[in-house]
Amino acid sequence: MKFQKRLLRAEPNFQILTKLWQVNWLYVLLICALAVVGYGALYSAGGGTSRPFAGPQSIRFCFGVVMMLGISLMSPGILVRMAWPLYIFSLILLVAVLRMGHVGKGAERWLMLGGLQVQPSELAKIALVLMLAAWFHKISYRRMGNPLFLLPPAIMVLVPVALVLKEPNLGTAVIIGTVGASMFFAAGMRLWQIALLILPVPFLAKVAYSHLHDYQKARVTTFLHPESDPLGAGYNIIQSKIALGSGGMWGQGYLHGTQGQLNFLPEKQTDFIFTMIAEEWGYVGGVTVIGMLLLLVFGGMLIAIRSRNQFGRLLGLGISVNFFLYCAVNLSMVMGAIPVGGVPLPLISYGGSAMLMVMFGFGLLMSAWVHRNDTFGETVENRD
């Protein structure tokens, strides 16, 4: 630490380069590889041109990489100080999107911000991860046993979950809740506390179902019986399964997937991009993509474990779990394993807001890696 502080005073530029050198380039390479897969898939979804999807998306990705590297240089201290303002800002956006958001498919999700389409729920997730990491960073393992110390972070989770549910975006609300829960779990929440929380869940689920919107209920019912409404709500699931199945082991060939190219596949450039990949590249291609995603998730988790401060650990874990949930929900959705919800496949699906937020998350993860050995502001007990 002292050595580094000396460097900071004498040659600050050199310190930036040192930090950049510390970035886990292997991990960045993996991110870029997935982005390349995404570029190829969007090129195909655009009918063999880069114009509608692939081109703009690659520009966003490049911007995202720069942003990621920039964030990775920020020290945990700065990030902790950013947590509160960012969290409050994201809550304001969530309220704003409820008030004047743009309607997309029966739900208010989009907000136009200076010509940019912004999905506040994406930002809220990252902000929440930062908030929880910052909170638990200061809580010793002993205090974790005291429910009083769990109450504020629980509120931090529930406020955005409630706002997102109101949008109404069930899928994202569940993801936010699960990310929060996994951080509680990893932060050392006692098992008896967890058991106490899980027991009433079935009852709550029943109450929640009765408050779902009709279109959300329709998703649940068509998930259970997709063939009951083949041209309505079940159409997406059926067409997605047909397209996946017609890919076979080796696929129909790049740019030659009939279902995707002939538009039988709905929303092929966003939610159903994985179906398109698996149709054209077959099971081999699909499993490769799943494998790459798993590598990113595991890599993130290992970066978290490797960190020597609670903030970095929880930050890395939150980002990784968030990324994992995105992938798992999207893949389950396109394979007809869970009801359809507008959850894109990170790094691959077309969409600027999601791409920037994913790269923002990876920036935080990289920061945790670069500053894995830092210690700051912990309670004495929490010091390694």
Next chain:
Amino acid sequence: MKFRKKKSGNRLMSRPEEGKNPSRGVFTRRALVLMAAQGAVLGALGERLYGLQVLNGSHYAKLAENNRLSKRFFAPPRGRITDRFGISVASNRINWRALLLAEETTDIAGTLERFGQLVPLEARDLTRIEHELRHKRRFIPVMLRDFLSWDDMARLELNMPSLPGVLIDVGTTRVYPFGPLLAHVVGYVAPPAEKDVVHNAELALPGMRVGRSGIEQTQDGSLRGQVGSVEMEVNAVGRVMAELDRDEGLAGDEIALTIDSGLQQQVLGHIADQSASAVVMDCRNGEVLAMVSNPSFDPSLFDSGVSQAQWIEWTNNSQTPLINKAVSGLYPPGSTFKPAVAMAALRAGTLSPSDRISCPGYIDVGGTRFHCWSRYGHGSINLRQGLKYSCDVFFYEVARRTGMDAIAATSELFGLGAHLPEIELPHVRQGLIPTPTWRRKHGHHWNGGDTIVSGIGQGFVQVTPLQLATYASRIATGRDVQPHLIRSVAGRMAALTDLGHASGMDMPDQFFEDIRAGMFAVVNEEGGTAPKARLDIPGVQMAGKTGSAQVRRVSRAMRESGHFNSANLPWEYRPHALFICYAPYDAPRYATAVVIEHGNAGADVAAPLARDIMTDTLRRDPVNHREPPGQEVAQAEVD
């Protein structure tokens, strides 16, 4: 700290140090639990993907093909019909149509309005278009107007920018260059009715037509051809993306008729505006060279739909323009029946050519008096004179001697009241030669008088003009010729065209000679009933027989009033005028039958008409030409 940093700085994971900070140990354990869960979830998804793509891949691949492929059929061009020289009598004309593709315009009403200003749309069209727009999917074009003229097309093309969604498309429509002239023979086509489509789904294709009359109806199968198909790749909304496989189908067969359209035209010219029919046959092989039924109708009207007013006009017309009188018109043959009666008597042995029968102007049979057409009688006459003078009493007596069963048997051999199996027309009527058996079957007693009346072709006897022409041909050649209308199908000559095809009839040649001599006398000898039928061609003579068939019994009061004249009757009560003939007498080529409805006297009206027709036929001599008569001359002039 420094030491630890060095040691583990580049390791992804350092061993958690238990004891010092419980948080880190708990975190590591629980993070590993989460990783296991994540791995399990993604692994399960990979396994599910395996099930979908590899295990059930073929099932979904089939569903995907069903999604993607669409087979569409299209109507083949209908076969052409030509006359014997290859002149088109029914062909396909390109039909320019304006279509509206609803998905390509946002303002259908505006497009329709602007279209209507350029090419007028009737109220009937507009309701149909509205109906189709509501019921068809948006990418299926709706027909706005067909049969566009060049002017219409030019106006539309010029204004295309203001007509979004309007397409100009080409289809075919059936045309009949000779119109009414050959309407009865060729027939017409119409769009298929719903019940046709039930039996044959191919007919639902746009552009498919069904033959509704004439050759078009009876040869519908070979004219229609084979349906072509295109297998196409369609996208999710059903629009065609690519053509994968194409089967052109087969155009319908071209059919050449035996008709000589030029002769047909000349025959119609002679008939002019009389309600009449005439048949000209090659009496050696039964080819029908001309078959005219007047008045006629325009066959092309049926393709686009006949208006109510037109239909009422046709069906209310007492001269029945829609009916082909040559095969569907039934007439008492009158005196033209006499040669058949004579043949029956000769065969039965009840009359020999030299037998003489006395005609006092009437005969009494069973208490009823039957009059000869001549009030003064013909004296004692033989068969030849009986035919020449068309003496009624002679044939009353012959019929009485011979009996109706023998007469019916012989006349059916001549084709009278008989089914003609080879004539390729629909609605062919058989007519009737009455017999006591037939009469009994209908619950009536056969009187002796019935035989007497039938002996001169009156009473219940009914035949068609085509049967009369066949009858004349068989008398002329002594052969069992079968009338037919098709000369070749798709270039293959019909078997019946062969001259030696017809077999001889089971009647002695001598009997034929006696009857032919009588018919020769009718036309060519002094005192014959048809001197007006004499041909004005040197060295060529014609044999014939007149007939006047009463449609209403002449009452005694009228007859005895002394100044009875059937020409004074209302048109529909006047007798039909008939004439049958063949020529040249010594080497028969052509036979003709003429029936003029309510034409009064066969000798005065039908005989000159038959003479004119026969003269033209002999001059054209269509059976000896490869090309239409007159065409060689025209070519020679060009050379």
